[in-house]
Amino acid sequence: MTPDEFDARTSMFPCLQYGMWPSELYLFASACVDAGVTAVVESGVYNGVSTQVLHALFPGQVVSVEYDKSHLPKDFPFPVQIGDGAVLAPRAIARMVMLGVTAIGVLLDGPKSLRARAIKDQCVHDYPAVRVVGIHDHKPGLGFGETSHSWNPAFREAVGRHLDARVPLASREAHPKGPGLALWIR
Ligand SMILES: C[S@@+](CC[C@H](N)C(=O)[O-])C[C@H]1O[C@@H](n2cnc3c(N)ncnc32)[C@H](O)[C@@H]1O
Numbered sequence: 001m002t003p004d005e006f007d008a009r010t011s012m013f014p015c016l017q018y019g020m021w022p023s024e025l026y027l028f029a030s031a032c033v034d035a036g037v038t039a040v041v042e043s044g045v046y047n048g049v050s051t052q053v054l055h056a057l058f059p060g061q062v063v064s065v066e067y068d069k070s071h072l073p074k075d076f077p078f079p080v081q082i083g084d085g086a087v088l089a090p091r092a093i094a095r096m097v098m099l100g101v102t103a104i105g106v107l108l109d110g111p112k113s114l115r116a117r118a119i120k121d122q123c124v125h126d127y128p129a130v131r132v133v134g135i136h137d138h139k140p141g142l143g144f145g146e147t148s149h150s151w152n153p154a155f156r157e158a159v160g161r162h163l164d165a166r167v168p169l170a171s172r173e174a175h176p177k178g179p180g181l182a183l184w185i186r
Contacts, residue, residue, distance in 0.1 A: 001026075001033045001057075003159045010053045015167045019049035020109060020136055022167070023160035024150045024181035028134040029057050031148070031185055032105035035131040039063075039101045041092045043085025043119070044110025044136070047071045051078055054107070063092040066110070085111060086119050093127050104129045109136035117144055120184065131186045138182040146182040 006026045015021065032040065040058050045051050045066035054062045055078055064080045065088040066072070072080060081088050089106065096104055106123055108116040112135075120133045140149040150160060156177060164178060 001030045003163055006030070006057075007163060009056045011166065013049055013052045013056070015171075016047055016049050017171075018046050020053075020181070021150075021178040022053075022163040023155075024134075024136065024178060025050060025053050026159065026163055027148065027150050027155065027181055027183055028105065028107055028132070029054070031132045031134075031183055032058070035105070035185060036103045037105040037131055038103055039096050040105040040107060041065070041089050041096070042107045042109070043089045043116075044108065045072065045080050046110070048073065048076050048078070048080075050107065050109060051076075051080070063096075065089055065092065086115065089119055090123055090126065093123055093130060097127055097129050102129050103131045105132040105134075106130055107134045107136070112137050120144070124184070124186070128186075133184045135182045135184075137179050139180055140182060142182070144182045145184055147185045148183040150181040150183075151177045 039061040040054050041063045043065045045064050051064045065085045066080050067084055069082055093104055108119055116135045123130045135144055
């Protein structure tokens with residue numbers, strides 16, 4: 001998937017506060033496409049921007065998990081499982097594997113940090129079908145073992161700055177490289 005293809009399929013979705021940036025979603029989604037991923041599990045929905053983008057790219061193949069549905073629009077068009085991602089994300093992966101899915105992407109944007117890394121370690125250990133894991137709001141080199149990061153200068157130059165032109169200026173000035181997505185690929 002090229003950045004332009006990604007933009008064509010997702011530029012209608014807004015860039016909202018606390019939402020992942022387009023370059024970060026592109027980094028995750030393009031790695032999933034390259035790895036042959038056919039189903040995605042997402043933990044951390046908030047007001048649903050990343051969820052809508054994932055559904056635009058992997059229609060009918062996204063399971064989303066969130067423990068606080070108060071920020072979701074009342075008419076949100078996609079199902080969201082309510083509960084702790086540490087419990088529901090591995091459960092969703094197990095169900096996908098049971099149904100015969102052999103390549104799964106996992107996007108963790110809540111919980112964060114050590115708790116996100118614990119979910120990643122468990123999923124990667126227990127399910128060989130997990131091919132790609134992204135952790136949002138994660139700096140490079142913090143023990144996640146990432147194979148790529150959205151702050152990579154070559155990625156920012158070639159892709160990131162172009163896709164993130166839609167992010168409100170105040171956010172770009174506050175975070176010139178974006179919040180940060182660490183990506184692990186099996
Ligand atoms: C930054 S927001 C997600 C934004 C969304 N991914 C996007 O890009 O549009 C983080 C969300 O993670 C949720 N969250 C935090 N810990 C969680 C957990 N253990 N299980 C499920 N959701 C959790 C929070 O309630 C919050 O809505």
